[in-house]
Amino acid sequence: MIQNTLSFSHNYNWGNQSSQGEFILLGVSDRPQLELLLFVLILISYVMTLLGNATIIAVSRLDPRLHTPMYFFLSNLSFLDLCYTTSLGPQMLVNFRSARKSIPWAGCVAQLYVSLSLGSTECLLLAVMAYDRYAAVCQPLHYMAIMSRRLCLQMAVTVWLSGSGNALVKTLLTLRLPRCGRNQIDHFFCEVPALLKLACVDTSANMAELLASSVLLLLLPLGLILVSYGYIGAAVLRMHSAEGRRKAFNTCTSHLAVVSLFYGTAIYMYLLPPSQDRGKLVSLFYTMVTPMLNPLIYTLRNKEVHGALRRALGRNPTSQGT
Template sequence: MNWMNKSIPQEFILLGFSDRPWLEFPLFVIFLISYMVTIFGNLTIILVSHLDSKLHTPMYFFLTNLSVLDLCYTTSTVPQMLVNLYSTRKVINYGGCVAQLFMFLALGATECVLLAMMSFDRFVAICRPLHYSVIMHQKLCLQLAAACCITGFGNSVWLSSLTLQLPLCGPYVIDHFLCEIPALLKLSCVDTTVNETELFFVSVIFHIIPLTLILISYAFIAKAVLRIQSAESRQKAFGTCGSHLIVVSLFYGTAISMYLQPPSPDSKDRGKMVSLFYGIIAPMLNPLIYTLRNKEVKEAFKRLLARVF
């Protein structure tokens, strides 16, 4: 029991980018600006979708959920990262590390499932347009959103518990800028093969299966769109799906390269860079992708500004 108590540290040192100190100030500025853009962009989508009655549709309901996830996702990691980049003592206490680990896993898994739900919504809208309002009713949308959260947070409880049960050996130095499972496993005093296998198995479930469902949905969507006679209607259909496909490509591309590629000599730095994109850049780009490519959102934003000013 005494040995187990000693294995629970008071705090961890997050190395982050301390091996490249000249990078820290430029990164601090970049991450601060990215965080501000992320907050503004996602809050804008949430407010516009809520205040404009023309956007009270299943598509914008799921988009609002995605924006909430992205806000929580970045807030769980970026503030701590900014503090560590600015200060000389780059630490995070044990409770903060556990909270960061749990939220990063939960929100990431939830987003994996949510993106698949969004593709199902587009499938019904384009392939079953006459039955869209009947199929995608409000109760079903709420149930699908709840299922995403329950699945994502349930997965996080399981993986976090398995990871935190491992005895840790000092020095408690994490060669990363956040508390993530692969980085924490390296501090364990025991063999972590089982944990690594479980992480890989869960990653397959949460990345490959939803991605496969998304690709199947878009195969049917493409087939339906190509049958549309009007070029304008085809362009509109592709337009509503294009933003979602770009977001899917960014999210799953980085996620798969982080969790499903075999370890390599460059995996440490690759993991840091992929986590940066996964946790900072993608949540910042998502609202930009949806607003710049979406005529309805831009028009709703103009109506909102006209109402305010």
């Protein structure tokens, strides 16, 4: 009991000490030219992310023709991407142009929790969107009955709460570790693997938990997505109409592209750890570039969104269908 009390006291004192301090985000501070390039690229990505995802949310809300389960979940994804990039992008932009690349302890905690929560939620949301596509292609006559408004709301609430719960556990397990005065994070933002390297105790249990949760949140949803698309592929092959095949193909390719981008980089980062420098650049890709590409991918070949944008801009040609 004495040992447990001392351990608790040690962690409690560390928490008090940390709450009054700050972290230094090293990033690529030893390469000023690369910093300037990354500042420009991230600024462009962030602005395009805001514009693209805000546009999808706006047209999905304003156009009654887009009040369907597909665009309900797409709006959730766009809102998630807006919050995700905003939780990381502005701080990175400030640090790229500052001599002292610091973040307050409370800011690091908030950044860690919010980014973990939104990243975990996106893993689950993409699996839910795959189920929605399965219902649309494989059960077209019963689609609206299967994907009822109540079920859509329940699935959305479930994925958001599950992501928040996972982030809370990871944040608490990471921040309770003593760091013995270490405060230099070799990363662009506060992330679990980088923070674990600051600990001055054995972190093997934390690494095992991180691996287990990564498998649960990455490989399991990805497996469900692949199963859904297996059924979708079989249904498409049974279609006799070329038009039906084309519509099914267009419906699913955008989601598959987003899944490939997000899961590919996330698995590379968390399940196949690369070198530190490459790991930092990969993390920039899935936190800043992927949310920018998502609205582009979903709108480039989407006639329904094109039509909604034309109507929103006041061009309502009768010859333009959805």
